[in-house]
Amino acid sequence: MLHITFIAGEVGHMNDERVVELVHGDGGGATGALIEEVFLPRIGNDSLDAGEDAAAIAGGEDLRFTTDSFVVSPLEFPGGNIGDLAIHGTVNDLAVTGARPKWLSAGFILEEGLPFSVLERVLDTMGRAARRAGIRVVAADTKVVGRGAADGMFINTAGVGTVLPGVRMGFDRIAPGDVIVVTGSVGAHGIAVLSHRAGFSFETPVESDSAPLWPLVGRLLEGVGSGLRFMRDPTRGGLATVLSEMARASGVDIVLEEEALPIDDAIDGATRMLGLDPLYLACEGQAVMVVDASRAPRVLDIIRSTEGPWDPAIIGRASAGEGRAFMSTAMGGTRVIERRRGDPLPRIC
Amino acid sequence: MLHITFIAGEVGHMNDERVVELVHGDGGGATGALIEEVFLPRIGNDSLDAGEDAAAIAGGEDLRFTTDSFVVSPLEFPGGNIGDLAIHGTVNDLAVTGARPKWLSAGFILEEGLPFSVLERVLDTMGRAARRAGIRVVAADTKVVGRGAADGMFINTAGVGTVLPGVRMGFDRIAPGDVIVVTGSVGAHGIAVLSHRAGFSFETPVESDSAPLWPLVGRLLEGVGSGLRFMRDPTRGGLATVLSEMARASGVDIVLEEEALPIDDAIDGATRMLGLDPLYLACEGQAVMVVDASRAPRVLDIIRSTEGPWDPAIIGRASAGEGRAFMSTAMGGTRVIERRRGDPLPRIC
Numbered sequence: 153m154l155h156i157t158f159i160a161g162e163v164g165h166m167n168d169e170r171v172v173e174l175v176h177g178d179g180g181g182a183t184g185a186l187i188e189e190v191f192l193p194r195i196g197n198d199s200l201d202a203g204e205d206a207a208a209i210a211g212g213e214d215l216r217f218t219t220d221s222f223v224v225s226p227l228e229f230p231g232g233n234i235g236d237l238a239i240h241g242t243v244n245d246l247a248v249t250g251a252r253p254k255w256l257s258a259g260f261i262l263e264e265g266l267p268f269s270v271l272e273r274v275l276d277t278m279g280r281a282a283r284r285a286g287i288r289v290v291a292a293d294t295k296v297v298g299r300g301a302a303d304g305m306f307i308n309t310a311g312v313g314t315v316l317p318g319v320r321m322g323f324d325r326i327a328p329g330d331v332i333v334v335t336g337s338v339g340a341h342g343i344a345v346l347s348h349r350a351g352f353s354f355e356t357p358v359e360s361d362s363a364p365l366w367p368l369v370g371r372l373l374e375g376v377g378s379g380l381r382f383m384r385d386p387t388r389g390g391l392a393t394v395l396s397e398m399a400r401a402s403g404v405d406i407v408l409e410e411e412a413l414p415i416d417d418a419i420d421g422a423t424r425m426l427g428l429d430p431l432y433l434a435c436e437g438q439a440v441m442v443v444d445a446s447r448a449p450r451v452l453d454i455i456r457s458t459e460g461p462w463d464p465a466i467i468g469r470a471s472a473g474e475g476r477a478f479m480s481t482a483m484g485g486t487r488v489i490e491r492r493r494g495d496p497l498p499r500i501c
Numbered sequence: 502m503l504h505i506t507f508i509a510g511e512v513g514h515m516n517d518e519r520v521v522e523l524v525h526g527d528g529g530g531a532t533g534a535l536i537e538e539v540f541l542p543r544i545g546n547d548s549l550d551a552g553e554d555a556a557a558i559a560g561g562e563d564l565r566f567t568t569d570s571f572v573v574s575p576l577e578f579p580g581g582n583i584g585d586l587a588i589h590g591t592v593n594d595l596a597v598t599g600a601r602p603k604w605l606s607a608g609f610i611l612e613e614g615l616p617f618s619v620l621e622r623v624l625d626t627m628g629r630a631a632r633r634a635g636i637r638v639v640a641a642d643t644k645v646v647g648r649g650a651a652d653g654m655f656i657n658t659a660g661v662g663t664v665l666p667g668v669r670m671g672f673d674r675i676a677p678g679d680v681i682v683v684t685g686s687v688g689a690h691g692i693a694v695l696s697h698r699a700g701f702s703f704e705t706p707v708e709s710d711s712a713p714l715w716p717l718v719g720r721l722l723e724g725v726g727s728g729l730r731f732m733r734d735p736t737r738g739g740l741a742t743v744l745s746e747m748a749r750a751s752g753v754d755i756v757l758e759e760e761a762l763p764i765d766d767a768i769d770g771a772t773r774m775l776g777l778d779p780l781y782l783a784c785e786g787q788a789v790m791v792v793d794a795s796r797a798p799r800v801l802d803i804i805r806s807t808e809g810p811w812d813p814a815i816i817g818r819a820s821a822g823e824g825r826a827f828m829s830t831a832m833g834g835t836r837v838i839e840r841r842r843g844d845p846l847p848r849i850c
Binding site for chain 2: 218264267292
């Protein structure tokens with residue numbers, strides 16, 4: 153798997169030298185170029201190139217391995233903090249590959265001057281989130297850097313999970329006729345962080361949906377087995393990016409029904425006020441899945457009967473085509489869903 | 502395993518609030534207090550509390566899992582850069598537990614404005630180091646933060662390895678009569694980074710010893726098997742910290758012969774000039790091992806015949822006692838080796 157999602161866009165220059173720009177850090181975008189030119193030639197291999205959320209590693213069991221760094225700003229936001237986000241991000245990357253999250257490592261980079269009270273709250277939340285998801289933090293490391301050399305704290309988590317027997321989800325299992333299910337309203341995490349950062353408050357506060365997708369995914373796999381074709385969590389880059397990647401990688405068209413998309417009223421209001429498209433906002437506790445149409449009602453039932461920030465809906469379907477994602481709008485038109493548009497929203501996770 | 506090595510020392514205050522201080526980040530120190538008060542109650546469990554360099558995770562094979570974050574400053578230094586350091590650090594944490602390093606994850610945090618040329622050199626070095634150690638980077642993630650929110654780049658690596666069949670090294674296997682072997686001169690990495698950071702140059706330049714301990718450890722295990730009792734890589738906190746921890750955890754005394762310690766002339770000169778004690782300086786390609794005395798000559802032979810920055814020596818022995826580490830000095834005296842002394846040396850790795 154390769155989580156490096158650069159944006160195809162202008163590349164900064166400084167004294168004629170190419171430099172890293174904020175735009176490189178946003179999770180949307182059809183870059184390929186930067187990943188392929190800079191990262192893959194140097195550290196790539198079959199596993200890294202495969203584009204899965206968690207890489208298969210050999211062993212007596214079928215193991216998955218994934219990593220994510222968290223640099224969210226501010227460290228605490230409505231509905232969570234960097235601690236539970238760091239657990240959920242990695243738990244969810246394992247879960248969407250059909251792996252039970254089991255072991256986690258945590259690397260902390262702390263800025264000199266970070267209040268212990270913040271560190272303690274983050275660790276409290278992290279511990280609770282790990283227990284809730286049934287994952288154990290088995291390895292940890294902490295570094296401290298001087299004031300100004302980091303921004304409060306950064307956390308990296310890496311996770312190892314075991315794939316449930318017989319499970320195989322993949323782009324290649326997506327077929328015309330399958331339906332697209334989303335577990336709940338999109339955009340909550342992005343709005344919660346952005347609005348808290350900017351100091352906005354809404355009549356109905358928007359809280360992050362930060363939550364573990366395990367044991368939900370385990371229940372779904374038990375309930376519908378191979379009826380689950382493919383699953384992904386729409387984090388940086390949002391639902392639009394996942395749908396567009398799904399279509400491109402499977403070669404099948406994906407058609408999203410705008411009116412079917414579950415969006416909480418509070419999120420709807422906030423996105424209108426801020427001029428943001430919820431399709432591109434990060435979720436941290438939702439999954440988009442491609443499901444055998446005949447099993448979709450059972451999938452909805454299982455999600456509804458599992459505790460979590462969920463309000464599932466069938467939002468579209470796969471159809472024969474050339475690997476593009478479209479949206480049927482409420483106005484009756486159709487537009488192509490691109491991987492991202494608009495400015496990057498840095499440090500959402 | 503828990504790599505969080507805080508220093509027992511004064512804790513900073515800011516408006517009556519405890520805050521993280523640089524001293525918390527140094528790898529020496531007999532703190533326990535901070536780890537035990539802040540981290541372990543929140544994210545601890547049997548595996549994290551065990552104090553190994555890499556944690557055991559269940560599976561058909563005997564797997565080890567470890568993590569480390571790298572914040573070295575400057576990013577490039579004589580003998581290496583943050584890229585190979587990030588590979589070697591995790592490879593070595595696996596190797597010293599007897600595990601063949603197999604799969605690695607890499608999480609990058611890049612500061613806006615980082616020159617691509619630096620990123621490319623780091624990734625080049627990283628790729629070469631991974632290939633040399635026989636480990637595959639199977640998962641990666643990159644985040645970008647704004648100028649001033651990080652310092653160039655930070656890298657986290659997590660690694661999974663498979664323990665060679667029948668291997669069991671541990672503190673509990675250290676017994677009176679065993680000898681202590683070090684693979685080579687101590688202090689090279691610490692001196693290389695500190696002197697480059699400070700702009701010092703020496704007549705004979707000191708290069709980092711940054712190197713992988715695998716396949717060396719694999720060869721040693723093949724050659725002497727259970728004759729290897731315990732092994733550790735002396736990174737932050739240096740040889741003194743490892744010897745003191747070994748003695749404390751095993752309950753056996755460790756006596757180091759000062760005159761037997763291999764120290765390169767260039768490192769010796771540099772430490773004298775800078776007023777640093779090489780016993781406390783970080784190595785990034787050395788191991789300290791406790792060996793069955795009868796197998797020590799074979800251990801030295803194997804190290805000498807393996808390519809690497811090595812110049813092995815028997816530097817002391819284990820003897821019945823109360824779990825303390827001592828040094829027999831060149832002057833004929835004996836002093837206790839404490840876990841650390843002097844100021845912390847931040848951002849060495």
